[in-house]
Amino acid sequence: MAAGATMYSFQVTLADVDRGIYEDLALRVARHPSETGxxxxxxxxxxxxxxxxxxxxxxxxxxxxxxxxYAKDATGALVIWVEVGAPDAARLHDGSLRSPRVAVYTHRDPAKVAAPWSGKRIHRSEEISLHSFDPGFIDRATEALERRTVVSVSRVEDTLYLELNGWQGQSALHAQRVS
Structure with missing residues (x-):
């Protein structure tokens, strides 16, 4: 954990109907002072x-x-590399060399996130997916964050249903390939 980080505790009920995953998770997340909600x-x-x-x-x-x-299998090999925000092309290139699957999740305008990657060397760029949410969805949800948050995350037919401490919202899950 980085010095000065604030710990957040999340009690998550996850129902990913699209992938058949149903879990209850207790997660502790360190938020660095420079990291936005x-x-x-x-x-x-x-x-x-x-x-x-x-x-x-x-x-x-x-x-x-x-x-x-990221996730590793039982042998310690990377199986997925997940970037958040607006990573540069070099990070995506490195991740794609090191992991068979790379994904990017952003709370920003995906066109603006992807624009700097154009013309850059990114290994297997056609296999990298960029995921985003409806405009303003993350900002509205962030207002409900507390140091201890009860969260319900459900995905059904590429629609995200989110509940945070009583706040409820939904967003389409937008996905595109990097190239």
Whole structure:
């Protein structure tokens, strides 16, 4: 955990109908002072929406060579590399060389996030998916964040239903390929 980070506790009920995953999760997330609530919430949602055995949050900004979220199999091999926000092309290239699957989740305008990648060398860019939410959804949901938050995350037919401490909202899950 980074010095000065604030710990958040999330009691998550996850129902990913699209993938047949149903879990109750107790997660502790360190929020670095430079990290926005929107970024932290997007990181939490990326973890939930990519949930698989072996998934973990990285150590954050102090872990320069790691993505925000990743999963390893029983042998220790990376199975997914998940970036959050607006990673540069070099990070995506590195992640794609190191992991068979790479995904990006952003709370920003996906066109603006992807624009700097144009013309850059990104290994297997056609296999990398960029996920985003309806405009303003993350910002509205962030207002309900507390240090201890009860969360319900449901995905049904690429629609995200989210409840945070009584706040409820839904968003389409937008996905596109990097190239």
């Amino acid at each position: 929107a970024f932290m919430l997007t990181r939490l949602l990326a973890y939930c929406l990519e949930y698989t055995d072996g998934i973990v949050f990285s150590d954050g900004i102090s872990a320069a060579g790691e993505p925000a979220v």
